[in-house]
Amino acid sequence: MIKRMQFIMNKERFEAFTDAVIAIIMTILVLDIHLPTDDHSMRAIIAIAPSFLAYIVSFTILAVMWVNHHNLFLHVKTVNHKILYTNIFLLFWATLLPATTAWFGSDIYSSTAAWLYAVNVIVYNISFSMVRNEVLKINDRLKHLYITEIASLILNIIALFIVFFWPPFIMISLLMDILLWSIQPVVRHKG
Numbered sequence: 001m002i003k004r005m006q007f008i009m010n011k012e013r014f015e016a017f018t019d020a021v022i023a024i025i026m027t028i029l030v031l032d033i034h035l036p037t038d039d040h041s042m043r044a045i046i047a048i049a050p051s052f053l054a055y056i057v058s059f060t061i062l063a064v065m066w067v068n069h070h071n072l073f074l075h076v077k078t079v080n081h082k083i084l085y086t087n088i089f090l091l092f093w094a095t096l097l098p099a100t101t102a103w104f105g106s107d108i109y110s111s112t113a114a115w116l117y118a119v120n121v122i123v124y125n126i127s128f129s130m131v132r133n134e135v136l137k138i139n140d141r142l143k144h145l146y147i148t149e150i151a152s153l154i155l156n157i158i159a160l161f162i163v164f165f166w167p168p169f170i171m172i173s174l175l176m177d178i179l180l181w182s183i184q185p186v187v188r189h190k191g
Contacts, residue, residue, distance in 0.1 A: 009079040021091050032102035054105030064181045075139045086130040093124040114167035122156040
């Protein structure tokens with residue numbers, strides 16, 4: 001009988017890779033904000049405001065996920081192949097954020113750009129849930145995150161429909177989503 005080897009990855013290497021990818025993505029996000037070089041007026045600043053707001057939202061989404069990812073992996077000693085591959089899937093969707101953010105930021109009234117941005121964030125959130133589910137299989141102390149995930153998913157699905165009628169709504173729904181994911185670790189660790 002052939003014995004199957006179990007894949008176990010060094011947790012520190014796994015976290016370092018994830019941290020590096022997220023840091024690079026956050027840096028790439030800012031590259032799509034093009035400051036005016038020939039016009040230094042308030043009008044020029046207002047013209048880039050949508051791109052800047054989209055950047056702020058996406059940067060914050062990544063930052064909140066990074067904090068939650070860090071908190072999640074405080075409870076993990078080793079990384080198996082399922083955690084590794086679901087995390088790579090998460091990073092794949094994270095790497096698309098600069099592109100969808102730039103497109104949406106270039107015209108926040110485009111329902112197509114808003115919809116694509118929303119889909120990117122929804123699948124990104126689902127992929128984080130997949131990572132968390134794999135971690136739960138080896139440590140079930142984190143079940144409290146289910147409520148946050150469900151609320152986030154419902155909020156994002158509602159936003160998918162509203163953006164066809166009012167595309168800027170995606171910014172409002174994502175800010176609510178950021179708040180939801182930012183508060184839950186604080187509430188959970190209070191007592």
